[in-house]
Amino acid sequence: MRVLFDIALAHLANRKRQSVVSIGGVAMGVGFFIAMAAMMSGFQSYFIAKVIDVSPHVVMKDEFRRAPLQPINRTYPNAAVFLQGLRPLDELRGIREARATIEQIENMGGIAAAPTLRGPIILRYGSKDVSGTMVGIEPARERRVTNIESDMVTGKLEGLLSTANGIVLGAGLASKLGVGMNDTLSAISPAGIVLAMKVVGIFSTGVTTIDNFEAYSLLKKSQILQNRANVVNQLRMRLDDVKLARLTADALEARYGYRTESWEEANSNVLGIFVIQNAIMYSSVGAILVVAGFGIFNILSTVIYEKTRDIAILRSLGFSEGDVRRIFLTQGVIVGLLGTALGWVLGFALTELLASIKFNMEGFVKTEGFVLDRSFRHYWLVAIFALVISGLAAFLPARRAARLRPVDIIRGAA
Amino acid sequence: MFVLRAEGVTKTLNEGGNSVTLVREIDLDIAPGEFVAITGPSGSGKSSLLYLLGLLDAPSAGRIWLDGVDTSPLDSGALAAVRLAKLGFVFQFHFLLPEFTAFENVMIPMRRLGALDGPTMRTRAGDLLAELDLTPEAGKRPGQLSGGQRQRVAIARALANDPRVILADEPTGNLDTTNARNVFEIFARLTGSGDRTVIVVTHDVDLAARAGRRVHVVDGRIAVA
Ligand SMILES: Nc1ncnc2c1ncn2[C@@H]1O[C@H](COP(=O)(O)OP(=O)(O)OP(=O)(O)O)[C@@H](O)[C@H]1O
Numbered sequence A: 001m002r003v004l005f006d007i008a009l010a011h012l013a014n015r016k017r018q019s020v021v022s023i024g025g026v027a028m029g030v031g032f033f034i035a036m037a038a039m040m041s042g043f044q045s046y047f048i049a050k051v052i053d054v055s056p057h058v059v060m061k062d063e064f065r066r067a068p069l070q071p072i073n074r075t076y077p078n079a080a081v082f083l084q085g086l087r088p089l090d091e092l093r094g095i096r097e098a099r100a101t102i103e104q105i106e107n108m109g110g111i112a113a114a115p116t117l118r119g120p121i122i123l124r125y126g127s128k129d130v131s132g133t134m135v136g137i138e139p140a141r142e143r144r145v146t147n148i149e150s151d152m153v154t155g156k157l158e159g160l161l162s163t164a165n166g167i168v169l170g171a172g173l174a175s176k177l178g179v180g181m182n183d184t185l186s187a188i189s190p191a192g193i194v195l196a197m198k199v200v201g202i203f204s205t206g207v208t209t210i211d212n213f214e215a216y217s218l219l220k221k222s223q224i225l226q227n228r229a230n231v232v233n234q235l236r237m238r239l240d241d242v243k244l245a246r247l248t249a250d251a252l253e254a255r256y257g258y259r260t261e262s263w264e265e266a267n268s269n270v271l272g273i274f275v276i277q278n279a280i281m282y283s284s285v286g287a288i289l290v291v292a293g294f295g296i297f298n299i300l301s302t303v304i305y306e307k308t309r310d311i312a313i314l315r316s317l318g319f320s321e322g323d324v325r326r327i328f329l330t331q332g333v334i335v336g337l338l339g340t341a342l343g344w345v346l347g348f349a350l351t352e353l354l355a356s357i358k359f360n361m362e363g364f365v366k367t368e369g370f371v372l373d374r375s376f377r378h379y380w381l382v383a384i385f386a387l388v389i390s391g392l393a394a395f396l397p398a399r400r401a402a403r404l405r406p407v408d409i410i411r412g413a414a
Numbered sequence B: 001m002f003v004l005r006a007e008g009v010t011k012t013l014n015e016g017g018n019s020v021t022l023v024r025e026i027d028l029d030i031a032p033g034e035f036v037a038i039t040g041p042s043g044s045g046k047s048s049l050l051y052l053l054g055l056l057d058a059p060s061a062g063r064i065w066l067d068g069v070d071t072s073p074l075d076s077g078a079l080a081a082v083r084l085a086k087l088g089f090v091f092q093f094h095f096l097l098p099e100f101t102a103f104e105n106v107m108i109p110m111r112r113l114g115a116l117d118g119p120t121m122r123t124r125a126g127d128l129l130a131e132l133d134l135t136p137e138a139g140k141r142p143g144q145l146s147g148g149q150r151q152r153v154a155i156a157r158a159l160a161n162d163p164r165v166i167l168a169d170e171p172t173g174n175l176d177t178t179n180a181r182n183v184f185e186i187f188a189r190l191t192g193s194g195d196r197t198v199i200v201v202t203h204d205v206d207l208a209a210r211a212g213r214r215v216h217v218v219d220g221r222i223a224v225a
């Protein structure tokens, strides 16, 4: 009703400075939320997009989630005697019948798979020793599974085929070693084998863990280097639909027994950090809005204290308890709405300000500034939150105002 | 036919165990067009009775009929609606809304009722202010008005929804003799047409004499009806 709104507005106009402060409080909360959400969500989705782009969606490893049952336990499952110091049998590691498995997996449809042998190595160049991970690949298959090829800074993946002992290095790894194209370095495996390898390419994916630690060679060379002839210890897979990663991983693990991880599981540490990051952001920005809510509570309590007489007048004129409540709730909502509107502008401005800052940062991924997610969803989300807070903050004072008994006030004033 | 009827109306307050009776067993019938003055010593319960008759306070016992309707079963919202449409209050202190002009103050009850369209409401507000010689003051805020002018704005506002009954609690208590007489003349004029009822609480015997009927309250009871 217009008249209620006009009265609400008149009350706020009466306390201009306090109203402006309350509106400012809401605007700050809303603005910071929008800017921080743009930053966080931008970074997170950038990271996820990168990871999905660069690394395989699903990896099958030559491991088992639970240690296999030892023969003694299998034979006597309910034995009364417990043997300590049991050492498991040495097993030949590696995925058995990898070729056949790849064929079966690819026949399932929607999945491309590539065999790899991953193992630790030390790369030596001059007097520098740098440890890393050697990933033995078959270029023809690998390129269907990861986008390593498009991330080559110099050289080509094919170089591995045309050079006798070719190696492709991550940019970070290369710079740690101080090697460039066509340099020859030594690769030393835990098996004690040393190979002289020639750098035929350098890649930069933007994902720090890959760029700083991974090196690629032909699968055959890796098997020689690690002294594990014909062994494949990881199957890397790319799905047509990345959303199926988790389901596919579970299905494959159930079928083959090998530990099979989706990209989410492989990056669960980082995704876990994201969850904490978001929780911190939401709670700190939420706190700003809660403080803003106290501002609204404060101004309304003051207005109601000052306006008890007006409340009694309105009631004597025939305004109901509900009308009085609505007048004060409206004030809260007006502060909330104006604060939100101002906060949207502030948030937009802050986001643009962040966008204009350029710097080089190497965290989980490499960026040249903030990656911002300017999604309109954040604007709505925070608007709803701000309005709910404003409404709640206004509710208690409004209810108190509605419960005032006009007779008591008139008596007190007379 | 009565516009307002009280039957056995009693108001008792309970405060910290001991109860105070403000108004006892009041029976009162008021006909349309009557100009009633409620008089009595200070603390006798005149104001309390007026709040009860004006449906601003609920009686502890007894019933009040307004326009032939028993108001005792009505809830707070329904009572507010009745006040809005059928009753008008004037208090000793001006009690105008300070942020609004005289004109806007008169508009507020009409806008809340919403029975008339905008232009009609504005015309009516202008007419009411003119009737009370307030046309030059229409655009002023209460703070810019004299005590007498404020009281007349309050009367204009009480008249806004063309109520059946006007209830005034010592409306002249804060005014000088001229203004006080002026207010009483207005009330006399209002009741003159025969349809509108005015009930005024006053301790001014001279003014009370101008009313058509006097109700004397002593110790919460009607002494001389
Ligand atoms: N909240 C209350 N608690 C206790 N007693 C009250 C309360 N309100 C009023 N009273 C008492 O009720 C009695 C009637 O009060 P009321 O205001 O109706 O008197 P009045 O006739 O209007 O007096 P006055 O002419 O001074 O305005 C007084 O004795 C007053 O002290």
Ligand SMILES: [Mg+2]
Binding pocket: B046, B047, B048, B169
């Ligand atoms: Mg009194």
